[in-house]
Amino acid sequence: MALDKFQIAERIAQEVKDGYYVNLGIGIPTLVANFVREDISVEFQSENGILGMGPFPWEGEEDADLINAGKQTITALPGAAFFDSATSFSMIRGRHVDLTILGAMEVAQNGDIANWKIPGKMVKGMGGAMDLVASADRIIVAMTHTNKAGDSKLLSSCTLPLTGVGCVKKIVTDLAVLEVRDNAFHLLERAPGVTIQEIQEATQGTLVIPNEVPEMLKK
Amino acid sequence: MINKTVKNVAEACAGVESGMTLMLGGFGLCGIPECAIGELQRLGVNQLTCISNNAGVDDFGLGLLLQTRQIKTMIASYVGENAEFERQMLSGELEVQLIPQGTLAQRCQAAQSGIPAFYTPAGYGTEVGEGKESREFNGKMHLLEHAFEADFSFVKAWKGDAAGNLIFKGTARNFNPNMCGAAKITVAEVEELVPVGTLDPNQIHIPGIFVQRIFQGTDYQKRIEQRTVRSKQHGAG
Numbered sequence: 350m351a352l353d354k355f356q357i358a359e360r361i362a363q364e365v366k367d368g369y370y371v372n373l374g375i376g377i378p379t380l381v382a383n384f385v386r387e388d389i390s391v392e393f394q395s396e397n398g399i400l401g402m403g404p405f406p407w408e409g410e411e412d413a414d415l416i417n418a419g420k421q422t423i424t425a426l427p428g429a430a431f432f433d434s435a436t437s438f439s440m441i442r443g444r445h446v447d448l449t450i451l452g453a454m455e456v457a458q459n460g461d462i463a464n465w466k467i468p469g470k471m472v473k474g475m476g477g478a479m480d481l482v483a484s485a486d487r488i489i490v491a492m493t494h495t496n497k498a499g500d501s502k503l504l505s506s507c508t509l510p511l512t513g514v515g516c517v518k519k520i521v522t523d524l525a526v527l528e529v530r531d532n533a534f535h536l537l538e539r540a541p542g543v544t545i546q547e548i549q550e551a552t553q554g555t556l557v558i559p560n561e562v563p564e565m566l567k568k
Numbered sequence: 569m570i571n572k573t574v575k576n577v578a579e580a581c582a583g584v585e586s587g588m589t590l591m592l593g594g595f596g597l598c599g600i601p602e603c604a605i606g607e608l609q610r611l612g613v614n615q616l617t618c619i620s621n622n623a624g625v626d627d628f629g630l631g632l633l634l635q636t637r638q639i640k641t642m643i644a645s646y647v648g649e650n651a652e653f654e655r656q657m658l659s660g661e662l663e664v665q666l667i668p669q670g671t672l673a674q675r676c677q678a679a680q681s682g683i684p685a686f687y688t689p690a691g692y693g694t695e696v697g698e699g700k701e702s703r704e705f706n707g708k709m710h711l712l713e714h715a716f717e718a719d720f721s722f723v724k725a726w727k728g729d730a731a732g733n734l735i736f737k738g739t740a741r742n743f744n745p746n747m748c749g750a751a752k753i754t755v756a757e758v759e760e761l762v763p764v765g766t767l768d769p770n771q772i773h774i775p776g777i778f779v780q781r782i783f784q785g786t787d788y789q790k791r792i793e794q795r796t797v798r799s800k801q802h803g804a805g
Contacts, residue, residue, distance in 0.1 A: 393640035396669060397595040398739045408797040411619030413790035414596065414726075420596040420649075422795035431738055433745040433773075434595070434621070435677040442688065465666075466695075472666070473648035473655065479696060480670030482687035514693035 350542045351523040352370025352565070357491055360538075360565050361450055361521050364489055370394055372441065372481060374451030375419040377491040381450055392428075394446055396437050396477040418477065441477070442484045449485040451478060453492050453517075455507045458554035460517045460529045462490065463509035474510060482513030494551045496523040501553035503527070503534055524548050526565060533557045538565040557558040569764055572732040572782045577607040580755045580781045584720055586613045587640075591676065591721040591747040592620040592630065595794045596649075599740030600629050603757045603785040604722040609633055617641040619716055621672060621743055623653045628791055632725070634662070643716075645669035668696060671713050673743060678715035679750035680778065685714045721751035725774070728758035729767050732776025741773065749778030757785040766802065 352360070354377045362384035365371060372394045373379050382404070385391050393402040395417040402417060403424035411422040425431075440446050455463040462482055467474040468567040482488055495501055503520065520527045525548050533555040539548060541564045549556055575578045581604060584590070590608075594600030608616075616639050623642055624631035633639050634652050641663040647653050656662035659804050667675075668690040678686055687710035691697050701712040723744040726737035734756055736744055748754050761784035 396738075397598070400743050405796045405798045407578075411795055411797060412738065412790060413792050414740040416596065416598050416739055416793070417594075420598070420793040422792060422794065423796075425738075431736075431741055433736075433741050434669070434673035434743045435746045438673050442577045442670060442690070461693075469658075472654070472664075474644060474646035474666045475668055475696075476646040476693075477669040479668035479694065480690040483692060 350540065352540045353523070355380060356566060357521055357523060360526065361489055361491055362386070364519070365389070365391055365448065367391070369447040370440070370445065371450065372396065372401070372446050372450045376452045378450040378452060379419065380559070382428045394437070394440060395423070396441065398432050398434060398437050399423070399425060399429060399430070403429070434476045438477070438480050441480050444484060444486060446485065448487045448489065450489045450491055451481065453490045453502065454496070455502050455504055455509050456490055456517050456520055456529070457504050457507045458529065458533050459506070460515040461507050462512050462517050463507040464512050466510045468510065478512050482516045485516070488519070490517050490520045492520070492522055494524040494548070501551055503552045503554050505554045520540055524551055535559070536562055538563050540565055570730050570776070571730045571781055572776060573730045573761070574781045574783050576783060577603045577757070577785070580604065580757070580783050581607045581611060583753065584608065584611060584613055587615045588613070588719040589617040589619065589717065591716065591718045591751050592618060592743035593723040593742065593747050594629070595621050595739065595742035597625065597629050597725050597791045599736070599742050600624070601724040602720040602788055604755060605629065605632055608638065609636055613634070614638045614639070615640045617643065617674070619643045619672075619718060621645050621669060623647045623650050625649055625793065626652050628789070637661070641665065643667065643672070645672050673746050675713055675716045676743060676746040676750045679717065680746065680748065685712055687711065687791050689715055692788055716750060718751035719753070721747040721754040722745050723754065723756050725756055725758045727760045727762055727767060728756055728782050729762050729764045730782070731764055732756065732779030732782050733767055733772045734758070734774040734779065735767060735771060736773050745774050748774045753780045754778060755780070756782045758782065759785060759788060796800060
């Protein structure tokens, strides 16, 4: 069965290593913080100006001066730091942030990503996504394998305006974990109960299937 | 000590004219210069070019100046959450330049610092890079981006003094420090204007040299865009 958004977040959390500074995008990526192992030290950066971001506040303790990049009220953990936007992007462009997790509308087999604009329909802007994908060494995309119309989001080339070129290395979807290299999607893991044929049918781009494809989230 | 205090928001906004380019601090509705925006609306200046990360919501922040059609061009990184903005943009009434957030911050910072232009990898190979000079450094392509040129910069701080020194609070800091001294005139509004000598010089985020006018703001709403809380039942946020 396809994973739900919490299970996608749980799988991505396995990619978060001890000592990492991590930037989480809006949506599924935000959920990753809930599944990071408690025995490792990780700090979450939000590009609007906080390192050491904590969980949402208890009711009644919301502070208008303390939000994340999704404009949600948050808390600051002990050891947190606030900073201005230019400093925030010095952390990002300067590659001090170790891992970026973000959503996407399309990813191409060469690592291109599109997630900021649907011409004539939706124009919200790129926010910090272009800076993040242009700079990060480790980028993981969290998304559903197909869009609401059932069309594949893993393509031979993107059809929407690009956010970044050749930058995505890993994708976790509701169906599979894939590595992007050598101009192809390499299947690493599949969702429990999901067949390789289902993944193949939901992938428009070139899919490389190894002999063994273990299931995700095996305890 | 050079005294930067002005009596009120009206005096702080003196000299703002139609057709000018303005920088406005804030991220979403967090740390926006609420008083200055209200005064710009009252003044009725129009054909403005506004540089700000976001465009407010329909009935608050820069959304107020959109309602009254005072903005001709909006330069921002993210403009969701504003239906009137979207309507004006799709109908062509409003000119919009969307630019990467880090580039926006650095173009402010560059203006503050007297750096005319800089290279950044953000946006290379995308629409953002169209028509821009590009150059390879260390095997990677970069775009040449220019410092902003603005007439006024409106920022909001938590505390300040007559010398123009500023301290920001939490994530309300965001673009505000980068916009100080990045326009011909920087106007700072503060929640608390304290007597000179009470701010610890070690703690000052922006030295007064970057600020031309400072005043104590009034009636701050400090609206929350996405009130998100932890459920007592489930624990985790």
